[in-house]
Amino acid sequence: MSYSTQINKHGGLNHLLTIEGIPRDYLIRVLDRANRFLSLGDNIALKNYPVLKGRCVFNIFFENSTRTSSTFEIAARRLSADVMKLNILGSSSSKGESLLDTVDNLVAMQADMFIVRHSCSGAVHLIANHVNRVSPNIQVLNAGDGCHSHPTQALLDMYTIRFFKKNFRNLRVAIIGDISHSRVARSDIWALSILGVPEIRVISPKTLLPMDIEQMGVTVFSDLNKGLKDVDVVIVLRLQNERISSPVLPSAKEYFKFYGLTEDAMKNCDENVIILHPGPMNRGVEIDSKVADSASSVILKQVTFGIAIRMAVMDLLHQERLERDNG
């Protein structure tokens, strides 16, 4: 359902809801476009790409987030957009208003883009479907919905991988952690598949694996050392606190013992391996401090690249809209 909602009749993106179904060329186009926004941060010429000048971006967060919300806001402002922050927690939705009524109200305020995060899988698609019916002028970007999708995270991860590995052709990539509840894992697997990575591995205790995982074209490992053998890229997932001491996981210490990324475990990887993590990190739970701070870690580069990717996505979506409006 997702990709038909987001793709317009010319094959371009009207919204960005999920990586699933986006053609390889389009993903590459986003990564290429991000290049032009990368040197912006450290000089004074921020205002030189005013493509969203006079446009209004609503940052609509039904779930708390500082990092994602802030980087989207920075990205939008660097394109000269007017950004409205709307924390919906504790507002209309708590007053008993339905999700679509809230959305209808935001539509009536006449924004140009909605950046939406929601704790329920599928909520952002529901919103985009609804927006498609009521207003052709609003574009929806998924900033994370439940366990489902977090497309800009996947795009920034792909940008980071390409930046350090040049291309996707001969890579072994391992994703470690709670695959079952991770929108990052799902989005990364889709992106890696589309971009042609030949070997995608997931390393996870069985209790944190979704049932259909092998249908996504990945190899499953429950042993960390075997899973890391000769990999070029490791994506470490955050272990959500609410998982710890639940039936699926006895303790953080136990998890670290078997799945924490330590210097010892790293010895299995290719010597030029890079380590990614979507943040925020739990040091001593899913990753050892020495690994987090090692030369292999590109975790902070991801944050910087994330702003460029979000600028690129907004820039491209806006261009799609202009092209549509002009013919």
Place this chain on the structure above:
Amino acid sequence: MSYSTQINKHGGLNHLLTIEGIPRDYLIRVLDRANRFLSLGDNIALKNYPVLKGRCVFNIFFENSTRTSSTFEIAARRLSADVMKLNILGSSSSKGESLLDTVDNLVAMQADMFIVRHSCSGAVHLIANHVNRVSPNIQVLNAGDGCHSHPTQALLDMYTIRFFKKNFRNLRVAIIGDISHSRVARSDIWALSILGVPEIRVISPKTLLPMDIEQMGVTVFSDLNKGLKDVDVVIVLRLQNERISSPVLPSAKEYFKFYGLTEDAMKNCDENVIILHPGPMNRGVEIDSKVADSASSVILKQVTFGIAIRMAVMDLLHQERLERDNG
């Protein structure tokens, strides 16, 4: 007391605190002024009315609100104002500071306009009176105070009614719901009266009616069907959750049975009736979903018009100040 605080010696508005006492011509002037801001939302020319450029607007909310706060912020920014959001909940006021000390501090920060919402009736007037004493340069806009007044809501309701009904001369308008606790009802009744609507009805259970209501020139109905007979405009009030299951109201279901606006009840109205609601809606409590989504519903138009009205009010108040300063 209210209108003497807000009206300056030339009969213009220095603040906007309440609809009560504003001359008919001035209300019409606000509605007319809003016209020029209505097409702004859907094109890129948002920045063409920079009347508040270099001016600082403080959005001071002592009570939670997403919708009203956001539409005021959007309106101020579209006039090129610098907007500061100040959520006073859990800040200085919780540290034991008095309301007027908080206001004095905000005055000392040298804003040009205060947009104020407060849960206590009269609080915004208190603030405006105080501001009149300490600083001639700050204009106060009431964004809702307790059960008392919500003037921009009334103005946008009037704009909506005029938009669809062309004028106020021959209208029957019914307001349904908890009149007693509603600042929207009070403000609408004042506005409708001043604008010359010949028949204003309120439809409400007796427990939710204020004692002095008939002195406001309205006709009271406790039967929904009789009250709706031949009306041209229905304003449905939100039933506040805290009213439900209180001594005045057994249950939401009971309320819906007698006062919920259903398709059946709608049959009593004029065939071209329009339905207004200040939002957020409780579907299935004060309004049936089919009615909310029917062609008669102009609820989302109210949101869009609300931004134009708030721009118009800020524009006019600012002009009053300039005229005062120049002579």
Place this chain on the structure above:
Amino acid sequence: MSYSTQINKHGGLNHLLTIEGIPRDYLIRVLDRANRFLSLGDNIALKNYPVLKGRCVFNIFFENSTRTSSTFEIAARRLSADVMKLNILGSSSSKGESLLDTVDNLVAMQADMFIVRHSCSGAVHLIANHVNRVSPNIQVLNAGDGCHSHPTQALLDMYTIRFFKKNFRNLRVAIIGDISHSRVARSDIWALSILGVPEIRVISPKTLLPMDIEQMGVTVFSDLNKGLKDVDVVIVLRLQNERISSPVLPSAKEYFKFYGLTEDAMKNCDENVIILHPGPMNRGVEIDSKVADSASSVILKQVTFGIAIRMAVMDLLHQERLERDNG
């Protein structure tokens, strides 16, 4: 440790962390610089000092604050900076991320200045030390850390004192209240000492005095009337609510009886005494309402001056950076 972190090799400030160690001439330079920003508030020419145009300021508050956060935001915006508000309460830090990981992430977002408030003494220095290691381009301003330092409050207090008293040469200054837990008291004492005030007094119950206080060059009084004898300036500290009814303080009423600044107590002071308070005030606890509202009170002037001082500090720090970058 502090001053070596904040001072660059040419003796200028790279960060503003603490008043301790800043040379007298530099403090005077900040006060002088603030003059140019003082008439800005009340006219339309706010945008005439766009020294931070294209620069990004992060307002990073690990502790709640409306007043300080707002005045820093106003100050930065009046210099045309892009301001991002980041309330870290209840975000990444509550997700178990370490302070320095949070900071690293913010650094990776490529801001130019961090305005930081933190409830722990020393936290802002820790951040600045870390920033010095990882990014030469970010300047850190301390907006209050624990019981340690609040340098812009001290600077605005000094500005206020100089504004009314012309110079610091012959002054008697008394600080009343909970010295032990007050970053304002510590910062003011440092500033008054450096600026050459000959007599600095603290008036406080023994339970609210730090042990090393006399080494700071102040005279200690436990009797309010004696302490106020012939003083030219009184700085009244806010009594934090959490101190009241704790072992160190029986009740607010008891405190007011012995240390509340009343009209009677004021009679001990010089007839031209001025009263300062960092806000928010507890009327009837540390200060009587009549004193707060008297002609001697310059408390609201402090708020206005505070914006000018914060503009001056940001302007000067930015200039230091430009000079460093250009040679």
